[in-house]
Each structure stands twice: as structure tokens, then as C-alpha cells.
Amino acid sequence: MSFRAPAFSLMVLMCALQAQAGVKPDASVSPSPSSKLSPLRIPTPTPTPTPTPIPTPTPTPSVLADVDPNNDYVVAPPELIVDCEAKLRALGVVFAPAELPVKAGNAKRPTCGAPQAVLYQRGPAKIRYNSAPIVSCGLALGLARFEQVLNEEATRYLGQPVARVEQGGTYNCRKMARFNLVSEHAYANAIDIRSVTLKNGRKLSVLQNFGKLDSEPQRPAARFWRSVANRLYDEGTFSVVITPFFDALHKDHIHLDQARYRVDGSRPTT
Numbered sequence: 001m002s003f004r005a006p007a008f009s010l011m012v013l014m015c016a017l018q019a020q021a022g023v024k025p026d027a028s029v030s031p032s033p034s035s036k037l038s039p040l041r042i043p044t045p046t047p048t049p050t051p052t053p054i055p056t057p058t059p060t061p062s063v064l065a066d067v068d069p070n071n072d073y074v075v076a077p078p079e080l081i082v083d084c085e086a087k088l089r090a091l092g093v094v095f096a097p098a099e100l101p102v103k104a105g106n107a108k109r110p111t112c113g114a115p116q117a118v119l120y121q122r123g124p125a126k127i128r129y130n131s132a133p134i135v136s137c138g139l140a141l142g143l144a145r146f147e148q149v150l151n152e153e154a155t156r157y158l159g160q161p162v163a164r165v166e167q168g169g170t171y172n173c174r175k176m177a178r179f180n181l182v183s184e185h186a187y188a189n190a191i192d193i194r195s196v197t198l199k200n201g202r203k204l205s206v207l208q209n210f211g212k213l214d215s216e217p218q219r220p221a222a223r224f225w226r227s228v229a230n231r232l233y234d235e236g237t238f239s240v241v242i243t244p245f246f247d248a249l250h251k252d253h254i255h256l257d258q259a260r261y262r263v264d265g266s267r268p269t270t
Contacts, residue, residue: 063236064142065262072261077102077187080116084137091144092124098134100171100188110182112173117188123147127162133170136189138258145237149228157224160198168192168253177249190257207252210244229254229266241266
């Protein structure tokens, strides 16, 4: 998995070079006996500047992804979000509180559960789901934004808004299939999107309509899916966006989650 790596600066090297700078008087030159000596002036060394620490980016209100590079290697249940349920109500989300108690892991299973879970019943765009997902409150905030992106891109490429979303699951106490890490599904902090149905009844699945991976999409349906995935990552709606570009395990769905690290699987790997 491709995690964010901290940015390295040349500031330390530059400071070291500046610390070595300075002009020493030439002791081999003696003044003439008849000349009048002038006071020796030794240049003052340039002070070494203190490196400015790289601040953690401050997310804008619309950015829900975790942009703090200092916690990229923390894999654990999501932290509580202050006033999260009030934020959902303000966005027009209809939900019910849910209980997924956090249970410590052991040799057979990982730590699982979510300290702040909700049953996502209806979002601001009134899009129906095949099954109301139980998700972390942070993921629910992302779904509200997800619905807006879906409708904007569906109208742009297909001339129709989305009426229904088929999701393939949220909570599942397990590790990742390919990596020795706990899946965000173990915290109800992830959702798999398999298909959408437009208002006119047309169904668009990731499996059938994402398009060939080795070429630019020509069909509107493929351009829709790729644009949605790109926006969800680029605009910080979700920390992780994984599509068929990432691996064959995701050939039939788009994985979205709010991990502490970031993974852009919305594009071909270069």
C-alpha cells in the first residue's frame, strides 16, 4: 500500500553551509613600518537561521480526509468527532445511532468496532441505498458529500441524477486481503460502491462500465466513474479511494474509507 511519506528539506544542509561561512584575516601580510595601522575588522559571521518546522496542513471545512502526515502509521478505530451527529443533521442526513462496541483483538482476530457509529438512512440528495449502511460517523459525513459529487458528475456526463446506490458492505471485522494491516472495514470506516442507478432507470456498475484500464475512456459512463473517483480523492472527501486501477480485487467496486493514511487508487499507477 502506498502511504504518504514526509517531505524532506534541504534546509539542514543549507544551514550547515552557512555556519561554515566567514572571513579570516590573512596573518601572512605585515603592515609597513611607515604605514599607520588601522583597526582590524573581522566580519561578523552570518547567524544560522533556525529551520522553520513544516506545519500540519489545516483542512478546509469540506476536506474530511485525514491530512496529518504524523499519524499515517496509526491503524485503529477512528477518533470521536466533536458534534458529529449535529453536523450530519445540518447536512440533511437522516440517521439513527448505532452500536458497534470496540472489542480488543487477540491472536485470532483484530481489534474491531467503532466508538461513534450511525445507521445512514437517507442523505441530502435523497439517494436510496440497497441496504442502509452502518458506518462510522466520519464516513457518514463523507457519504453526504459523496452523494453531491455523484449527482454533479452524473448530470455532467449522463444528463441524469442518481436515484440509487448499490453498496457492497461496510462493517466486517477482518484484516486486508493483500496486506498485513487491519481493514478500515473492521471499524465501519469504509464502504464498497458497486453500482448506481440513474433516475431514468439505467444501471451503471463498476464492473461493466469503468472502462478499459489501458486507455482513456471514451464512453460517458466510464468517464463518469473515473471523474467521481478522482474528485472524491482530490477534494478530500475520503482519505482512501481505490478503484479497478489499484488491483484485480477491486475490479467490481470502488472502495472508500477514512483511514488516517491516504491512498490514491483512483488513477493508473505510473
